[in-house]
Amino acid sequence: MRIAVNTRILLAGKLEGVGKFTHEVLQRLVVQHPEHEFYFFFDRPYDKQFIYAPNVKPVVIYPPARHPFLFYLWFEIMLPRILRQLKPDVFFSPDNFTTLRTTVPRVTVIHDLAYQHFPEEKRYFDRRYYQKFIPRFAAASRLILTVSEFSRKDILKSFNLPPDKVKVAPCGVSDFFKPTPFAQQIDIRQKYCAGEMYFVFVGALQPRKNLVNLFKAFDAFKNLTRSEVNLVIVGRKAWKAGSIVKAYQAMTHKTEVVFTGRVSDAEVRQLYGGALALVFASVFEGFGLPIIEAQKCDCPVITSNTSSMPEVAADSALLVDPHSPDAICQALVQLYHYPERRDYYIRRGRENCRRYTWQQTTNLVYQGLQEAGVKSKKSFD
CATH class of the missing domain: 3.40.50.2000 (Glycogen Phosphorylase B;)
Incomplete structure (x- = not known):
């Protein structure tokens, strides 16, 4: 199957919460599923460390999207063109955003609604973009994943969605973290x-x-x-x-x-x-x-x-x-x-x-991709 992924958040040396989620899930997903083709969509030249396996095909889509006007250009004009060309079975976007202009089934990770509860923390145009598009992204997605039951309830209440449309895939913690001698x-x-x-x-x-x-x-x-x-x-x-x-x-x-x-x-x-x-x-x-x-x-x-x-x-x-x-x-x-x-x-x-592993997160993401359009019956061990 063909799985297209928004990977513009994968920036070397700059991974925070959303970036860590994306990195930890994708590196497992592509290695554990060599039977699928993955198309990673970057918005600038990418670091090769994020091309985790031979079944990943990187695609750079310009311009770099780091401003609301460029968000719109990237997600609503440039990205849909690539999706029409590649015809993937599902589009996975782990950074709160997706595109409205495609018929490809979408799985979107909305990590939280901080922009809604603390609008003053966003620049004016960022805030307007979030307020206008996040509810529409939620409505257009086949499935929404989020990282806690708290966020799930917040999203359901805010966007009046059916309960089975929003599922929890909690973050994990890497074995990289360990006690210091x-x-x-x-x-x-x-x-x-x-x-x-x-x-x-x-x-x-x-x-x-x-x-x-x-x-x-x-x-x-x-x-x-x-x-x-x-x-x-x-x-x-x-x-x-x-x-x-x-x-x-x-x-x-x-x-x-x-x-x-x-x-x-x-x-x-x-x-x-x-x-x-x-x-x-x-x-x-x-x-x-x-x-x-x-x-x-x-x-x-x-x-x-x-x-x-x-x-x-x-x-x-x-x-x-x-x-x-x-x-x-x-x-x-x-x-x-x-x-x-x-x-x-x-x-x-x-x-x-111990309750939180990135393997568990990856399993839940893959289940979501299957539900949204991936036909393979294979699941993680």
Whole structure:
């Protein structure tokens, strides 16, 4: 069978949540299904690492689509032409978008509706594009996949879709993530924090990640404990990060906050492994991949009691009200002062992250492709 895939999100060294989902699923899918032809649609010259097997045929479709006007040109004009030429059996798009101008059955992954709940975090034209087209993409798709039951219910409610049209294919956690040997923990602490212990946050620096309240909580933690503990912030600065910068500048203990920017996955793994805890008190997540990545590295997790995070973490993390700096502070104090609490959440985290594998995700995606138009009866082992 012919399976066409939107792979424009596969950018070397820049894989975040959606990119990781795409990479982890596709590398398994194409290798485990050599009987199918896969056409990968890139919007710029591609990195050969993403051509995972001989049954992948890369196609570059210009122009690079990184702006709403170019989204429209790429998805509604250029892409349909290629689909008409190739006549695939199904079109898989894992980055929230698809095309309206084709009769090819479409399977679309809508990771979350953050644009709807936090419209102020999108640039004006991006916001307008999302608001106009995401509901239409959902209606036009044969099947929608999403990454949590929370997001599934949100999509069903927002777009008034039949329940069987939206299914969950949760994220997984790679075996790349693993505990950090003690000597490397010492090295990573020395590199970023002059040897001091630290809490870590991993994610794009944008308002809904709730760094403003994290900074307030960390200041309160420092005032209470008088400790030398640092806070390490890992991730790129995203759109509308001004409030985060302002909150940082207002901190009493800002000299003990370390911004790493974007770092390699190997560095992220070590930063998880050397931390007192991951503090991921986001206001809204479709899944929250750092939760299970940290747990795979034996890093206890503090996360929010909102949106998908209680579902993903279950009872394996310390849940807090993200709107309460005091609640976040008390969680920091608890995991700093009581090693037995850290040990408890490390053990629970090990059990929890076993629920999430990229192989399971791949199986569910393949089932969706079969339902939407792939006729092969072969399934994953």
